[in-house]
Amino acid sequence: MDLKKVLTSERTITGKKALKTAFANYTLNRGKALQKIDEKTLKEQLKKIKENSLSNLDNLKRKAIENLKEQKIQVFEAKDAKEACKIALELIPKKETLVKTKSNTIEEIKLLEKLKGRNEVIETDCGDFLLQLCDEEPSHPVTPALHIPIEKITQKIKEKYKEKVEEDPEKIVEWVMKFLRKKILNGNIGLTGANVISSDGAIFILENEGNISLVSRIPEKHIIITGIDKIVPTIHDGMVICQASAIWGTGATLPTYINVISSPSRTADIQKKLVYGAQGTKEVYLILVDNGRSEMIKQGFGELLHCINCGSCLYFCPTYRQIFNKYGLHYIGGRGIGMTLFQEGVKKAFDNGLYFCTTCQLCKENCPLEIDIPKLTRKLRKMSIEKGLETPVNEKMMGNIRVMGNPFGEELKEGKIPKELFCC
Ligand code: SF4
Numbered sequence: 001m002d003l004k005k006v007l008t009s010e011r012t013i014t015g016k017k018a019l020k021t022a023f024a025n026y027t028l029n030r031g032k033a034l035q036k037i038d039e040k041t042l043k044e045q046l047k048k049i050k051e052n053s054l055s056n057l058d059n060l061k062r063k064a065i066e067n068l069k070e071q072k073i074q075v076f077e078a079k080d081a082k083e084a085c086k087i088a089l090e091l092i093p094k095k096e097t098l099v100k101t102k103s104n105t106i107e108e109i110k111l112l113e114k115l116k117g118r119n120e121v122i123e124t125d126c127g128d129f130l131l132q133l134c135d136e137e138p139s140h141p142v143t144p145a146l147h148i149p150i151e152k153i154t155q156k157i158k159e160k161y162k163e164k165v166e167e168d169p170e171k172i173v174e175w176v177m178k179f180l181r182k183k184i185l186n187g188n189i190g191l192t193g194a195n196v197i198s199s200d201g202a203i204f205i206l207e208n209e210g211n212i213s214l215v216s217r218i219p220e221k222h223i224i225i226t227g228i229d230k231i232v233p234t235i236h237d238g239m240v241i242c243q244a245s246a247i248w249g250t251g252a253t254l255p256t257y258i259n260v261i262s263s264p265s266r267t268a269d270i271q272k273k274l275v276y277g278a279q280g281t282k283e284v285y286l287i288l289v290d291n292g293r294s295e296m297i298k299q300g301f302g303e304l305l306h307c308i309n310c311g312s313c314l315y316f317c318p319t320y321r322q323i324f325n326k327y328g329l330h331y332i333g334g335r336g337i338g339m340t341l342f343q344e345g346v347k348k349a350f351d352n353g354l355y356f357c358t359t360c361q362l363c364k365e366n367c368p369l370e371i372d373i374p375k376l377t378r379k380l381r382k383m384s385i386e387k388g389l390e391t392p393v394n395e396k397m398m399g400n401i402r403v404m405g406n407p408f409g410e411e412l413k414e415g416k417i418p419k420e421l422f423c424c
Contacts, residue, residue, distance in 0.1 A: 001351065006326050015139055015147030015324050022146055023315050029251025030312075036253055037243075042143050045060050046244050046369055049237045050306040053229075054297060060199040060231045061288065067201030071263040072276055072283045081343070082107035084225060084289045092119060092222055096188040099124050099219060101205075101212045103193025104141060104309060105144070105226050105289055108330040110341065121191075122183045124211040133160065139313040139324040141332060142249045147324060167206055180211065190215035190281065194226040195245060195308070196238040203286065204238045206245055208256040216259055217280040225260075225287045228294075229305035241308055246370045248310035291340030304338040304376060306369045313363035313373065319356045327353040334363055334373035341380055350389045354380060 006012060031281065045263045053060060065075045078084035090110055098115070102125040106112065115121055115393045123129045130145040131138055138144030150167045157165050157175065165175045192212055194206040203224060205212050216222050232238055238260075246255040265280030276282060293305060309331075317334070319327045328336030328342065337357075341349035349406045359374040367373075384390075389399075400409035408418035 001326060001353075003323070003326075006323050011136070011147055012254045012323065014149045016321070018146050018149075019315075019321060021047050021070070022143065026251050026315055030247060031251075031299050033247045033251055033253045037247070042244060043368055043370070045240050046308075047306070049232050049240060050108070050369060053232045053237075054302045054305060056233075057228065057294075057297070058232065061228055063199040064197050064201065064231050065288075066202075068197075068198065068262075068286060071201050072266075073203075073261075073263060073286055075288065077285045078109075078287055078291070078320060080291050081289070083113050084109040084287055084291065085111050087287050087313075088223060088225065089114060091221070092189060093193060094118055094369045095188065097122065097183075098189045098191045099184050099187030099215045100128075100191040101125050101193070101207070101215050102128050102144065103191075103225065104331060105193050106191065108227075108291065108339070109225065109289060111225070122187065124180050124184055124215055126173060126209055126211075129176055129180060133157065138332075140314060142311055143311075145237050156209050162227050171208050175361070177209075179259055181214075184214045184218055187215070187219045188221070189392070190217075190219045190222040192216060192222070192224055194209050194224050194286075195232055196241045197226065197231045197286075197288075198238045199231060200235055202235045202238060203261045204242060205259040205261070206242055206255040206257070207259070208250065210257060212259055213257055216261060217265070220277070220374075221283045221285070222261075222264075222281040223285045223287070225289060227305075228288050228290050231288075235263055244368045245308050245310055248308070248312040248366075261286070296342045299342075300379070301338055301342070301376060303371055304373075306371055308368065310365050310368065312368065313371075316362040316366045318358055318360060318362070319353070323356075325358050335371065338373075338376055341383070346387050346389060349380065354384055354389075355394075 068075050076087045078087055097120045099122050112121060123132045127143055127145040130148055130153055134148050134152055136148055139147040153172055154165050154167050157163055163363060165171055178255060192205055194203050195206045205216065206294045232241065242258050243254060261284060264276045264282055264284045265278040266274055266276045267278040270273045296302060314333050320333055325332045327333055329340040329348060331339045334357045337349050337352065337354050339351055357374060357377045361374055363373045364370055397407040400407050404410065406412055410418055
């Protein structure tokens with residue numbers, strides 16, 4: 001990666017300006033939200049739920065599958081990204097229009113690449129739609145279009161749709177929502193991720209915009225793709241995660257909507273006969289993706305799967321604040337590097353920022369689960385060194401130690417500060 005190019009790009013410069021405002025609003029709102037709750041208790045509850053869930057994952061997964069199937073949701077298990085895409089493509093007939101909502105798991109398995117030229121995919125989350133419109137990459141998991149300047153958005157709307165929209169967030173949102181509403185009403189298949197699956201048979205999908213409510217109800221078919229790490233024991237545990245996701249994700253005390261799906265739409269209004277397919281979706285499919293997660297748990301990196309993907313850590317991360325999504329791959333930041341290593345291999349993790357973490361601990365301090373990303377990053381680096389992947393700086397430092405007995409590469413004299421300092 002050419003870091004100099006990334007740092008001096010227009011995208012980074014405008015992104016940094018936008019981040020300043022976003023960060024100020026976020027910290028203010030989150031502070032207010034945290035005053036209304038017992039933060040310590042919520043954090044303890046969260047930690048307990050995630051630890052308990054991951055240590056019983058096989059049992060909970062089996063239970064969730066049994067319950068969801070009984071409730072007429074068809075569940076598939078995919079061991080990796082390839083298998084997940086294969087299952088999804090079998091469920092998606094060619095040429096059907098998909099209406100999609102934001103999902104990191106769908107990014108992770110690279111399903112959109114497979115759908116290119118095969119199906120029309122409409123992004124229905126405002127941020128993702130703006131990325132699609134401006135042909136941009138996401139810069140944050142919760143607010144992916146954070147870096148796009150407002151004038152670029154109105155310009156693109158004019159170019160692509162020949163419509164003039166004022167450079168005012170309210171006007172743009174109004175235009176986007178009207179445009180998307182028509183698309184959603186005509187969509188054949190709804191494609192979403194999920195925030196939580198409770199083993200007692202509920203799928204939670206959180207949102208603020210209302211697009212997920214529509215996408216998961218209006219088309220006849222709803223396909224949900226998510227990781228096995230989203231499984232927790234009960235619906236009550238799911239609600240705890242929903243509350244934390246809102247507070248640490250957006251600074252709101254609760255998300256605007258919590259979609260809890262436990263079966264396709266149904267009615268028993270005629271002679272008590274249960275009929276599936278009422279006003280809402282007729283068919284619901286869930287693809288549970290492993291893709292390296294079991295291996296992460298096995299190799300002692302399960303803590304990374306405690307993540308609820310709120311993106312709080314990123315606002316504080318000094319590396320993210322400089323280069324945005326160029327730190328990580330499908331998942332951004334230090335936690336994303338861990339996911340990359342287990343999903344795409346150590347070389348990809350190395351190339352996408354394994355050594356970018358400063359180990360400052362700010363992520364851990366601002367994470368609702370206090371995930372120790374710096375500690376886990378050191379462990380990941382050890383794995384990369386074992387595979388012979390080292391940074392030039394580290395190699396130089398090691399060479400200096402061997403030759404000079406110190407990392408500076410020159411003899412240390414009292415009062416003389418070495419020209420270069422190296423750090424692992
Ligand atoms: S690591 Fe923690 S702060 Fe960062 S996205 Fe995950 S849960 Fe949120």
